[in-house]
Amino acid sequence: MDWTSWLKQFGRYIGVMLLQVFLFDQLQFFGLCHPYIYVLCLLMMPITLRHNADLCIGAVAGLVMDLFSNSLGIHMAACVLIMFVRRYLLSFLINEHDRLNEQISLRAIGLIALLEYTIILVLLHHGLIFLLSAWSWHYIGMVILETLISSIVTVSVIIGFNALRYR
């Protein structure tokens, strides 16, 4: 990938973060729904960099979100985790390695793999965030419900984004 497409990635990140902070954080609908749509940028990032660099990008993206939500460390932990897992998950989900070129999109990996990939990582990310912010097993029921409801919204946004791009 050349630098213009990285610039595009960064532009997308800024756009998604603005949506996250100005729209999705403000809505707080239903009380149990806190979708963190900014993971879209991390999940859709092409796999061209070294794994280490991926992890660091995840850490920075998480820290930025933490600053906006008074939760220093929580988003960082979750983002680093999904950035670590996603390569292994991808090579597990897509058996024919030759089909996996660096891009992650509807066109590149197909709907089923994309759905599985998104759902697993979003559940992991949201689950860890809500568990860490509760910081106690006492609220575990609420945490699970919160994770499920928020993940539905986030996954829909990510799949919707991919569908729009595919068109």
Added chain:
Amino acid sequence: MRTLLKIVQRYSNFLVFLALEVAAFMLISRNNAYPRSSMFSTANSFIAWQYEQISAIGDYFSLQGQNEALSKENAELRNRLSELEAQLTGDSIRYKEGKVVQMTTKKLHNYLTINRGSRDGLVRGQGVINGDGVVGIVRTVGQKYSIVLPLINTHTNLSCRFAKNDYVGILQWDGKDCRFAQLTDVATHIDVQPGDTIVTSGLSSGFPGGIPVGIVENCSRKEGDSYYTIRIRLQVDFKRLRYIEVVQNMNMNELEELRNGLD
């Protein structure tokens, strides 16, 4: 040595992953109860400024209601002022008005960011109220902005008392509904009725006594339990909170010193 290097090289991804996670967890455990740094939180000038822009947009839609509330409060304040002027007791409490820049109401650990900071004389531990009653306690102070721990945060404990008979209890929040909190440590021999008013006890240096906190919604006791479970309807409507006042007790330092001297 060479084999060690090889191992490090081979597992470098995992080691970086581990290092970053450890760093994250160190940050979490440090900031567990509340954000400690005004730099790395919503009290950061740049971030708070952005939130200020958002709330400026929201302001347009609630102007009328806010204006009514403000003019009502103004009148009330003027009354109080004239009363105080008549007394001229040399009281040492000042009120600093401010605006809510950002807040959450639906999480377990809600915070609010206000546009007043150390340059306005805010320090940690000062009380925050609005026209209706108690909002919370100042926690992390930046230069221009501060973070307030509101009553609707599961870390908050506030000493309160019944207005009618001065019995003291501790107000806590269970993380469920931002309209209700719980009063604990009230023994069952005390007469508690729905509709009783709960006010600040004046035992903490942040608030003077007698500021409204809430009203008893219902109270129950389990068999064999010697304490009531009391549900309090909070006076402050956190969903519509926009303007606040910080209670600045000029004797706070002295009180704190006395208290530290006791330990």
